Amino acid sequence: MNTIKINGLVGGYPEMIDGTSEWYYSQKGSNDFLDLYEAEELIKDGHPFYGMNCHLIHFPDGEVFSPFELRENFYVDAPVWDDGKFYFLCVDFSKKTIQIYCYYPEDKKLELIEKLPLDCVKDCYNLKLNVSPLMLGRDANECVFQIIWPEKISFSIGSTESLMFRDGDDLYFSEWHEDPDYHEYVIIRDFHTGEIKDKFSGTICRMPNGVFWRF
Structure with missing residues (x-):
């Protein structure tokens, strides 16, 4: 059996990114997996949220890219792919902001392209x-x-x-x-x-x- 060991990602489950056959993503957090709305509800109920991160895995070599670091009250959603770039929706619950990032995999460059106040939406349900x-x-x-x-x-x-x-x-x-x-x-x-x-x-x-x- 031909096997490639994926380094730097323990316990992750890869999922294909729509629109590309070369890239997978894996969301990981200190809590059990939570979607964005569940993380928001956890914080509203006064419980700690230790963060949700997202990693990229390139096919066929299995190289792992980690544009973000896991941190408390910061949620990184699954990426979308468009014209050779990744876009990430992030919510910083500590700063009460919605952040949209662009990631250029060839340069390993992360760019903040928009920041919105969290209260511009009623909640994060289906965001x-x-x-x-x-x-x-x-x-x-x-x-x-x-x-x-x-x-x-x-x-x-x-x-x-x-x-x-x-x-x-x-x-x-x-x-x-x-x-x-x-x-x-x-x-x-x-x-x-x-x-x-x-x-x-x-x-x-x-x-x-x-x-x-x-x-």
């Missing part, structure tokens, strides 16, 4: 980055989709809709129904207005070469 181009949004919360940055936009969506990705001014949502058999639809909405531009049965995914596969 995440999407591409392309980059935006920060919140998935369905009481049937409302919000874009937080670079523009502030909100519009109504269905109760079972969730954003898959952005392609320019098109937002691709997945919608599921169970009546009585389970089936899915793809809904394409306008970035600025939320207006439905197209809807079809099935699903669609973005491949590493930029081609979309429709099922």
